[in-house]
Amino acid sequence: MSKTRRLEVGDTAPPFALPDADGHTVKLSDYRGRKVIVYFYPAASTPGCTKEACDFRDNLGELNGAGLDVIGISPDKPEKLDKFRQAEELTFPLLSDPDREVLRAWGAFGEKTMYGKTVQGVIRSTFVVDESGTITLAQYNIRATGHVAKLRRDLSV
Template sequence: MSSTRLQVGDTAPAFSLPDADGSTVSLSDYAGRKVIVYFYPAASTPGCTKEACDFRDNLAELDGAGIDVVGISPDAPAKLAKFRDAEALTFPLLSDPDKTTLTAWGAFGEKTMYGKKVTGVIRSTFLVNEQGVVEAAQYNVRATGHVAKLRRDLSV
């Protein structure tokens, strides 16, 4: 299974997914604001926890720059709620168990893990502008140090 990768200038694929509490969150909810949409493999794993906590710790600066943050994984809402509560995460975590949104954004497909080709979630981050257009598309990002690099790239 291979998915098409998004490029800068593409219209961000729409989504409506349940959050940790089962409420529906849509990309269109962020119209008029910039939003970072990031995809991660699994809640409560070491790398994903580090990445989520980095976003949490930088949320005030991102918000001050008019940028919201949304995380998406294949995890069920109940698992996302535990993750959110354990790590005091204050941005939406969305559930995409059938991987439709992950695939549409190019964040699910073949990747190399420990030297083997596997199919799974490709850790990816996107900046979507106020009009729903992709301003940054980063695939195979590192869990650690990624948010700092993103802030440097965005001058936030």
């Protein structure tokens, strides 16, 4: 297995156009002129991913108030994302990348260690993209629990 190229602060955010939980296409370019948090997670409705999504939901008012939108991306199909969104009352876009093309472009899919074994999978990652499409924060291998609180501290929100 080869190492995945990771994005860094100052890189241009790779473009994407992915379906949301309703099947509508959402593009990164839709957020031009706004700051956006793009986070990648392994699977909807799993314990860690639910905790992380609910933390974003619970902090969305403060994040939006600071001029930050939030987008979650996983390999789940839109139908599963819709169930997850409804079950957890999520109010930000969840996007579907079943082919993992966007995950790979952002360095959020590749080699990782799970339970002592090296496997291919989603690397829990978070990015902040500025108004012009430049990455201003890139975090890989983050923990689901406590991540949003740390992100708020890092961003002074």
